Amino acid sequence: FYFRNKHRPFLLFVSLLHVHTPLITTEKFQGRSRHGLYGDNVEEMDWMVGKLLDVIEKESLKNTTFIYFASDHGGFLEAHRGNSQLGGWNGIYKGGKGMGGWEGGIRVPGIVRWPGVLPAGTVIDEPTSLMDIYPTVVQLAGGAVPQDRVMDGHTLLPLLQGTVQHSRHEFLFHYCGVFLHAVRWHQKDRGTVWKAHYVTPVFQPETSGACFRRGICPCFGDGVTHHDPPLLFNLSQDPSEANPLSADTEPL
Numbered sequence: 001f002y003f004r005n006k007h008r009p010f011l012l013f014v015s016l017l018h019v020h021t022p023l024i025t026t027e028k029f030q031g032r033s034r035h036g037l038y039g040d041n042v043e044e045m046d047w048m049v050g051k052l053l054d055v056i057e058k059e060s061l062k063n064t065t066f067i068y069f070a071s072d073h074g075g076f077l078e079a080h081r082g083n084s085q086l087g088g089w090n091g092i093y094k095g096g097k098g099m100g101g102w103e104g105g106i107r108v109p110g111i112v113r114w115p116g117v118l119p120a121g122t123v124i125d126e127p128t129s130l131m132d133i134y135p136t137v138v139q140l141a142g143g144a145v146p147q148d149r150v151m152d153g154h155t156l157l158p159l160l161q162g163t164v165q166h167s168r169h170e171f172l173f174h175y176c177g178v179f180l181h182a183v184r185w186h187q188k189d190r191g192t193v194w195k196a197h198y199v200t201p202v203f204q205p206e207t208s209g210a211c212f213r214r215g216i217c218p219c220f221g222d223g224v225t226h227h228d229p230p231l232l233f234n235l236s237q238d239p240s241e242a243n244p245l246s247a248d249t250e251p252l
Contacts, residue, residue: 011137020072021087023038029047036086038086063114066112066113066117068133068156069110070111070130074088074093074097074104075088075089075097077090080212093107094241095210095217099176100200100217101174101176103239118161126167127184128159129172131152132153136156154167154169181200183195183196183198184196192236193236195233197232199225199226200224
């Protein structure tokens with residue numbers, strides 16, 4: 001692929017099966033990690049990404065190639081085999097994949113590399129979306145996104161190059177299937193991110209942070225709780241979504 005296209009623009013999309021159940025790890029990486037089969041998967045994925053980057057460097061494409069690495073949402077907490085957790089870990093964030101609104105299921109880092117164009121070591125703490133990849137790629141290719149409809153994504157280049165300080169996403173809506181579970185508001189003048197939950201899954205067991213008895217959290221029916229008024233969190237101060245706000249604690 002590279003050898004055919006290295007002298008002209010190209011788009012390479014690599015969707016890795018790794019770190020997603022079922023965990024399939026080649027023999028070379030089995031038992032390499034201290035963190036079981038999931039860790040082996042992470043190490044093999046890291047090796048695969050490294051091989052791709054090596055080719056880009058070897059072909060002297062490093063300074064002309066925009067690389068965006070991201071994840072298909074957070075870890076799938078309910079994936080277990082015996083006592084082994086197969087679906088990852090979401091750190092301080094509540095919940096996991098397939099839950100609609102909790103941060104553990106949707107908040108992942110995006111890692112960007114474009115030497116000579118984007119400064120190294122920059123950290124941007126702004127809400128963006130996988131929907132932003134499409135308009136970013138279109139801009140890089142010198143095209144224009146369709147003007148006859150509303151586009152949900154925004155090009156990432158102004159944010160990455162520092163020409164703007166804030167993401168263009170004022171609101172991001174978080175669905176579980178076709179059901180709206182949560183929405184975040186990025187209050188740009190204060191730099192605060194708020195999130196309202198209209199529907200949340202009922203965790204089983206209650207304090208587990210996941211739906212272990214069902215195997216995956218449902219989007220509707222008796223496995224969810226509807227909130228009226230919605231649960232409201234200040235993600236800027238409470239990223240773990242541990243302390244719902246009330247009119248008394250947050251008059252705004």
